[in-house]
Amino acid sequence: MNKQITYKPFGTKAILIEWKAIIDQEILNDIxxxxxxxxxxxxxxxxxxxxxxxxxxxxxxxxxxDFKKEVEKLQSIYKSNVISEQQEAHIWEIPVCYDVKxxxxxxxxxxxxxxxxxxxxxxxxxxxxxxxxxxxxxxFLYLGGLDxxxxxDRKENPRLQVDKGAVAIGGKxxxxxxxxxxxxxxxxxxxxxxxxxxxxxxxxxxxxxxxIQFKPISVDAFYxxxxxxxxxxxxxxxxLQHD
Amino acid sequence: xxxxxNSGFYATIQDRxxxxxxxxxxxxxxxxxxxSSAMANSILNNSDNAAVLEITFGGCKLQFLAATIxxxxxxxxxxxxxxxxxxxxxxIQVQENDVLSFGKINFGVRTYLAVKDGFKSDKxxxxxxxxxQITNDFIIRKNDLLPITTFxxxxxxxxxxxxxxxxxxDSNEINCFKGPEFELLxxxxxxxxxxESFTISNDNNRMGYRLTEIIKNSLPSILTxxxxxxxxxxxxxxxxxxxxxxxxxxxGYPRILQLTENAIYKLAQKTTNQFIRFRL
Numbered sequence: 001m002n003k004q005i006t007y008k009p010f011g012t013k014a015i016l017i018e019w020k021a022i023i024d025q026e027i028l029n030d031i032x033x034x035x036x037x038x039x040x041x042x043x044x045x046x047x048x049x050x051x052x053x054x055x056x057x058x059x060x061x062x063x064x065x066d067f068k069k070e071v072e073k074l075q076s077i078y079k080s081n082v083i084s085e086q087q088e089a090h091i092w093e094i095p096v097c098y099d100v101k102x103x104x105x106x107x108x109x110x111x112x113x114x115x116x117x118x119x120x121x122x123x124x125x126x127x128x129x130x131x132x133x134x135x136x137x138x139x140f141l142y143l144g145g146l147d148x149x150x151x152x153d154r155k156e157n158p159r160l161q162v163d164k165g166a167v168a169i170g171g172k173x174x175x176x177x178x179x180x181x182x183x184x185x186x187x188x189x190x191x192x193x194x195x196x197x198x199x200x201x202x203x204x205x206x207x208x209x210x211x212i213q214f215k216p217i218s219v220d221a222f223y224x225x226x227x228x229x230x231x232x233x234x235x236x237x238x239x240l241q242h243d
Numbered sequence: 244x245x246x247x248x249n250s251g252f253y254a255t256i257q258d259r260x261x262x263x264x265x266x267x268x269x270x271x272x273x274x275x276x277x278x279s280s281a282m283a284n285s286i287l288n289n290s291d292n293a294a295v296l297e298i299t300f301g302g303c304k305l306q307f308l309a310a311t312i313x314x315x316x317x318x319x320x321x322x323x324x325x326x327x328x329x330x331x332x333x334x335i336q337v338q339e340n341d342v343l344s345f346g347k348i349n350f351g352v353r354t355y356l357a358v359k360d361g362f363k364s365d366k367x368x369x370x371x372x373x374x375x376q377i378t379n380d381f382i383i384r385k386n387d388l389l390p391i392t393t394f395x396x397x398x399x400x401x402x403x404x405x406x407x408x409x410x411x412x413d414s415n416e417i418n419c420f421k422g423p424e425f426e427l428l429x430x431x432x433x434x435x436x437x438x439e440s441f442t443i444s445n446d447n448n449r450m451g452y453r454l455t456e457i458i459k460n461s462l463p464s465i466l467t468x469x470x471x472x473x474x475x476x477x478x479x480x481x482x483x484x485x486x487x488x489x490x491x492x493x494x495g496y497p498r499i500l501q502l503t504e505n506a507i508y509k510l511a512q513k514t515t516n517q518f519i520r521f522r523l
Contacts, residue, residue: 008423011501014471016423021466048265050469052493057469059265134268135467135493138377142467178268179376196268198367198377203267 097222102190139178139196158184251303275511279317283357293361301345318351333404424497457481473502
């Protein structure tokens with residue numbers, strides 16, 4: 001680990017570590033590795049690690065009394081180059097019904113971009129997306145990797161209600177609404193999966209560094225899977241991610 | 244159980260919050276004024292994470308269906324048991340069918356009702372703090388039953404009460420640290436931020452407080468990054484937003500200040516049209 005990074009106090013119980021302000025898979029890997037290396041030591045000192053595009057925020061249990069000393073400790077962990085074992089990264093297969101019944105903005109996107117609906121679906125579902133982090137709403141994944149041909153600006157007037165499970169495009173980003181909420185992204189489909197499940201010990205199956213691939217399904221398959229998800233019998237298909 | 248006869252304006256069950264789930268996008272939540280909620284819990288010898296009822300502006304009416312010991316700390320809304328005034332920050336034995344109500348607002352915005360052993364509503368991800376789509380309820384409603392433990396006699400009972408520290412409610416000084424993007428502001432903007440007073444707009448709640456005055460700026464948005472309760476964001480239109488306990492975990496506006504924990508508690512006792520001053 002040899003990137004230029006800076007350390008800033010963030011109140012008295014958090015330290016913000018920043019990388020160059022770009023969205024980049026290599027930076028994400030560096031952040032995740034650093035996080036694993038920090039948490040491998042004195043795990044009980046921290047309550048949370050918040051990963052974002054170019055930052056890692058460490059939240060401490062107690063006040064950090066000596067910021068300089070703490071930064072020196074973190075710097076030596078960063079430079080140590082020890083590769084502590086990472087949690088396994090997965091590729092999750094997310095079934096999505098792209099029927100216009102759910103993909104209520106497909107028609108408009110197709111007309112404006114002059115790309116057929118079939119092609120939008122193909123471009124959206126053949127890519128493998130990287131989960132950079134979770135934020136905005138509980139279980140909302142920030143995904144990188146949308147095909148340039150289907151970049152489409154957010155709506156000028158956000159909808160007051162977007163359904164849970166809606167798969168959408170907002171500018172250069174694509175994502176899934178984990179719960180009913182207001183939202184300005186363009187809706188192209190819907191998944192029956194829960195990205196945020198209060199019944200489970202782990203609120204959200206995905207984590208930073210995982211990958212997502214969307215798999216087109218029919219309307220009938222959507223309703224069948226929705227039943228299985230409700231009955232808690234559906235198991236999400238995942239494969240181990242290899243370098 | 245406690246039966247809600249009247250829900251009042253806005254009341255929620257809160258403890259110290261859902262700590263350790265920010266990486267899954269889950270807000271921390273928890274009592275807004277943890278100075279007052281901790282006071283109520285400590286007077287009852289409760290654990291500091293015992294769940295309390297956070298009552299905004301009073302108005303609610305609660306009936307105890309079981310005897311217990313209570314303590315109310317925080318804002319003064321003229322609390323009464325069976326129409327008899329009770330003292331803040333003191334242990335009070337209540338009997339089955341006693342009714343707690345509130346009247347005139349004397350000072351503060353949020354008051355905390357602690358019961359011996361804490362409220363026992365559902366614990367989800369290590370916390371009972373209400374939050375929409377996480378807990379079943381996100382606000383108490385008429386006829387709700389709030390689970391508590393029965394305590395028939397109070398062996399530690401005393402007539403003494405802890406005096407309210409008035410500066411917690413009266414002072415307009417909000418202590419803070421420089422936020423991660425503080426240095427992006429110019430001298431003039433720093434001066435305005437730290438020397439002028441700011442008015443709390445009517446858009447203030449558990450998620451955040453928006454201020455009325457504007458600080459013109461041309462700061463670029465930042466790449467989405469972590470925010471915390473107490474983070475002061477500056478929007479491109481110049482509005483200041485102070486994030487509070489139910490805030491999202493990430494944001495894209497420059498973070499120019501970070502309130503101290505105690506400043507968050509003080510701000511939680513302020514509302515629309517009151518003014519504050521930031522102190523570094």
